Amino acid sequence: MRAYKYKLRPSAKVIAIFEAWLSICCELYNAAFQERRDAYRIAGKSVGFVEQCAELPEMKAERPDAARVHSQVLQNVLKRVARAFDDFFRRVKKGQKPGYPRFRSHLRYDSFTFPQAKSTFRLEGNRLHLSKIGKVKVHLSRPIEGKIKTCTIKREADGWYAIFAVEEPAAKPLPAPGESVGIDLGIENFATLSTGEVIENPQHLRAAERRLKTAHRKVSRRKRAGQRRKKAVRLLAMQHLKVKRQRADFHHKTARRLVNEFRVIVVEDLRIKGMIKNHHLAKSIGDAGWNQFIMILDSKAGETGRELIKVNPAFTSQDCSACGERVRKTLTMREHRCVACGLVMHRDHNAAANIERRGHRLQGWERMRSREN
Numbered sequence: 264m265r266a267y268k269y270k271l272r273p274s275a276k277v278i279a280i281f282e283a284w285l286s287i288c289c290e291l292y293n294a295a296f297q298e299r300r301d302a303y304r305i306a307g308k309s310v311g312f313v314e315q316c317a318e319l320p321e322m323k324a325e326r327p328d329a330a331r332v333h334s335q336v337l338q339n340v341l342k343r344v345a346r347a348f349d350d351f352f353r354r355v356k357k358g359q360k361p362g363y364p365r366f367r368s369h370l371r372y373d374s375f376t377f378p379q380a381k382s383t384f385r386l387e388g389n390r391l392h393l394s395k396i397g398k399v400k401v402h403l404s405r406p407i408e409g410k411i412k413t414c415t416i417k418r419e420a421d422g423w424y425a426i427f428a429v430e431e432p433a434a435k436p437l438p439a440p441g442e443s444v445g446i447d448l449g450i451e452n453f454a455t456l457s458t459g460e461v462i463e464n465p466q467h468l469r470a471a472e473r474r475l476k477t478a479h480r481k482v483s484r485r486k487r488a489g490q491r492r493k494k495a496v497r498l499l500a501m502q503h504l505k506v507k508r509q510r511a512d513f514h515h516k517t518a519r520r521l522v523n524e525f526r527v528i529v530v531e532d533l534r535i536k537g538m539i540k541n542h543h544l545a546k547s548i549g550d551a552g553w554n555q556f557i558m559i560l561d562s563k564a565g566e567t568g569r570e571l572i573k574v575n576p577a578f579t580s581q582d583c584s585a586c587g588e589r590v591r592k593t594l595t596m597r598e599h600r601c602v603a604c605g606l607v608m609h610r611d612h613n614a615a616a617n618i619e620r621r622g623h624r625l626q627g628w629e630r631m632r633s634r635e636n
């Protein structure tokens with residue numbers, strides 16, 4: 264499945280319907296959520312997706328405003344609740360400690376989905392026909408390839424979007440280059456590879472981030488509740504969105520390139536890295552969007568039959584990648600100089616080499632374990 268996202272140009276009338284549907288969907292989400300939670304907490308039994316769907320006609324009879332929302336859109340809301348609980352229990356089973364699913368606020372409930380093409384929506388040229396809503400103009404910035412499965416209408420800071428989930432023919436594994444790479448994600452540079460290559464943060468992204476900072480300052484300078492502050496807040500939201508999109512685009516391109524070039528990709532486990540008690544570092548992990556990058560890399564590796572390995576990040580920048588000697592250095596020391604074997608290389612390059620090696624070691628273990636079983 265691949266997602267195609269397009270800006271919509273809805274009329275004021277359609278926007279009013281979008282808003283009304285979102286509000287009803289959010290209400291339904293929270294009601295369905297509460298029902299499941301109470302059934303589980305009070306009676307110790309679970310209420311499933313099918314049972315909740317069966318209650319929809321009754322709700323629609325009592326609530327004419329809800330009856331105006333397409334029933335498949337409402338069913339999709341119940342599916343989202345089901346997914347939230349399924350994910351939760353799956354992770355509990357795995358021995359993880361996930362946060363309990365939560366109620367959703369109206370502000371953060373920002374999308375609804377038509378789950379079936381043809382019967383509930385169809386795209387004709389640049390017109391999107393939505394059942395029970397009507398026609399909406401779409402800005403088709405790129406053509407869709409493949410079979411459209413679902414359509415999600417989403418509210419963002421700068422307007423409304425349609426996101427189409429499209430089924431693509433199964434991806435063939437790329438011709439394997441038969442090599443592995445270790446990646447050190449950085450602050451100074453976006454990434455350093457064990458091959459020695461440095462991937463910089465793109466210029467335009469850095470410029471957008473600077474503009475974001477200016478917009479932030481502007482908001483804090485304006486008087487509370489003033490018109491000019493409102494305008495500055497809107498500007499800030501737009502800048503945020505822009506940076507978010509540019510960064511996602513950069514992450515996609517970089518991840519695509521890496522899976523094209525390498526068969527095995529080794530990165531540091533950010534969950535462990537985040538636990539290292541260093542606020543400066545924790546902030547950097549969030550700011551640089553490393554988590555998002557790893558997620559994208561993970562999914563692209565899955566699509567193309569590549570292997571992504573996550574290794575323990577402890578001492579990757581301290582240890583010598585040639586002889587293993589632990590060479591202590593502070594954050595400002597940008598070079599690795601081994602006192603034992605004399606190796607000199609850039610700190611991040613040395614770290615990337617260690618990361619790659621740990622991946623190899625982990626792979627060896629996995630193989631041994633699978634032989635034992």
Ligand SMILES: [Zn+2]
Nearest residue numbers: 583586601604
């Ligand atoms: Zn050494």
